Structure formats: C-alpha cells, structure tokens
C-alpha cells in the first residue's frame with residue numbers, strides 16, 4: 509500500500525508528510541478531507557489476526573481517554589494485514605530534537621517543570637481500570653507545542669502484544685526497565701517510572717543513560733554499574749536529585765517509587781532541599797553541610813567521587829591551626845585578668861587590715 513505524500517488513504521486522509529518510523533509502525537501527518545482538519549496516522553503493517561484484535565481492543569480503551577497532555581484517538585481502520593490509527597496531530601518539536609538543537613543539557617529547574625507538567629498525564633493513564641502503561645516514554649515521544657505545552661504521544665498501543673513477537677522491538681532500549689526488556693515479570697507503572705526517570709536523566713545530562721540490560725550484566729559480572737552519576741555530567745544537578753533518579757532507575761522494580769506521583773514528590777523535594785554544586789546560572793552554590801545525612805546513593809550507582817566527598821568542605825590546615833591558636837590565647841587572657849583581680853582583692857584586704865589596726 510502506497511503512502512506517498514499527496515496520496516489519499518481510505519478515501520479520506522491526504523498524506524501530508526512522514527513524521528517518523530518506529531519498531532511498530534510509521535507515523536504520518538495527514539489532512540482529513542471529510543472533517544477538514546489535520547490528523548496523525550499511525551500505520552501498522554504486516555500484523556497477524558491476534559495482533560489486530562488486541563490492537564482494536566486497546567484502541568477502544570485509548571479512544572475513551574481525555575487528557576490535555578495526551579492526543580485524542582479517533583478511529584482505527586483495518587485493511588488486510590494493515591491497521592491505521594487516527595489521532596490528534598500534535599504540532600511542535602519533540603524533546604529529543606530540542607536537546608539536539610541545544611547541544612547541551614537542560615537546566616534542572618526546566619526539567620523539573622517539564623516532569624511536573626507530564627506527571628498528571630502518566631498518573632491519569634495509570635489510574636485507568638485496567639491501568640494503561642505507556643511502555644515507551646522517551647524524549648522523542650514528548651512533544652512541546654508552539655505554545656509551550658508538553659504532550660505525551662505514542663502511549664500503550666499494543667506494545668504488550670508486540671513484546672511477544674521477537675521481530676518487533678516495542679520499547680527503546682536506553683529507557684526501558686529490565687523487566688520490560690527481559691519480559692520476566694509483568695510490566696506495570698513502576699516500569700513507566702523507570703522510563704520517565706531515564707528520560708529526565710537524558711534531558712539533564714545530554715547523555716543517554718546506560719541501558720538496563722548492560723547495567724544488569726555488569727553487576728552480574730562483578731563490575732560497577734555503568735550508569736554515570738548525572739552530577740558528574742552536569743554539576744547543576746544536585747546529588748539529592750541524582751539519588752532520586754538512581755532510585756527510580758533501580759533495576760529491581762520493587763525498589764523504585766510505587767507511582768509517578770511519589771517519584772515527582774521525591775524529585776521536587778530533592779530540588780528544593782538540596783542545592784547543587786553549581787547554580788543554574790553556572791555560579792558555584794554554597795552546599796549545606798547538614799544535607800550530607802540525606803544523601804543515600806545506592807552502591808551500584810556510586811560515582812567515582814562519592815556524594816560524601818563532594819559535599820565535604822575542604823578546610824586548609826593553616827586555618828585549623830589559626831583557630832586553635834586564637835582559642836588558646838583567649839584562655840591566657842582570661843587567666844591574666846583573673847590573677848590581676850585576685851591581686852587587687854588581696855591588696856585591698858591587706859590595706860583594710862592595716863587601717864583597722
């Protein structure tokens with residue numbers, strides 16, 4: 509089936525351009541000639557009957573969803589072994605493109621604001637009955653619209669059925685949780701917590717995180733976890749924020765925050781309670797000493813320089829000597845004053861005794 513630019517699909521949708529191609533299908537922008545508006549069409553081809561009926565069931569669930577940060581799904585059309593999902597066309601740039609254009613990591617306050625804007629959409633998916641798991645959260649699937657809104661695209665859709673098909677990769681390795689890659693245990697909202705944290709890690713460091721499979725095999729072979737501490741990649745990230753990300757990217761699912769809400773709460777607390785070594789403007793920030801106790805980096809993700817070492821203020825030895833010196837001279841002064849007062853009192857008593865005699 510030809511889906512060239514200008515061709516009309518299903519007697520109604522004129523293909524405007526190719527948006528992108530993934531493991532499961534191809535996404536096009538099209539013009540709906542019946543309703544006179546633009547849509548996005550995801551084209552799945554060469555799928556068997558089981559996949560098609562699962563896709564239909566899931567599309568029915570997605571069509572019921574209404575959230576300002578999610579595209580609306582309108583229709584699913586099947587032609588032979590191909591299927592077309594019709595949904596809102598989200599205009600704008602995805603965060604992967606924005607990161608590439610910028611060529612540098614985003615500031616923690618910007619990433620935190622984005623995370624807070626996206627979290628309600630993910631929670632909304634997770635609170636559905638049954639829960640809708642996104643399964644492919646990554647910078648490429650988050651679009652910033654021209655008015656600055658963030659929209660999460662490409663959610664859920666039949667990826668759980670695709671994962672049983674060896675020829676289809678229904679996730680993106682760098683952001684996928686271990687249980688999703690290995691298909692050892694059911695994917696749940698904690699799997700999305702992993703992918704969401706991996707996405708934020710990428711935005712905060714401009715580096716793709718080491719994938720869960722590589723990390724797991726390193727640990728099995730007694731090697732250190734290759735996941736680089738984000739503090740070492742971007743000093744504007746605080747050690748506390750890095751610790752929250754590390755926890756959310758824990759390889760065992762049960763060690764991660766139980767929900768997106770919990771993760772966001774922890775991330776927000778880490779941002780406001782624990783300053784980084786550099787302010788977002790690139791100026792050194794004073795690091796509060798008492799916060800050392802709150803830093804718990806899992807040993808698996810310990811950086812070359814531990815959080816404890818980074819936070820420990822380096823006091824030059826001569827300063828300590830100076831402080832010791834000044835303290836002891838203060839004691840001598842007090843002793844000298846005390847002796848003078850004692851001498852004066854003894855003299856006074858001698859004078860009074862003589863005067864009385």
Ligand SMILES: Nc1ncnc2c1ncn2[C@@H]1O[C@H](COP(=O)(O)OP(=O)(O)OP(=O)(O)O)[C@@H](O)[C@H]1O
Nearest residue numbers: 528529530531532533535548596597598648661662
């Ligand atoms: N409704 C939409 N509006 C605009 N762009 C979209 C929409 N849905 C998906 N996209 C974009 O289309 C591109 C390709 O998506 P696609 O889902 O094919 O790729 P993928 O996520 O890499 O792989 P997969 O097939 O495993 O989902 C992505 O960059 C995504 O941002």
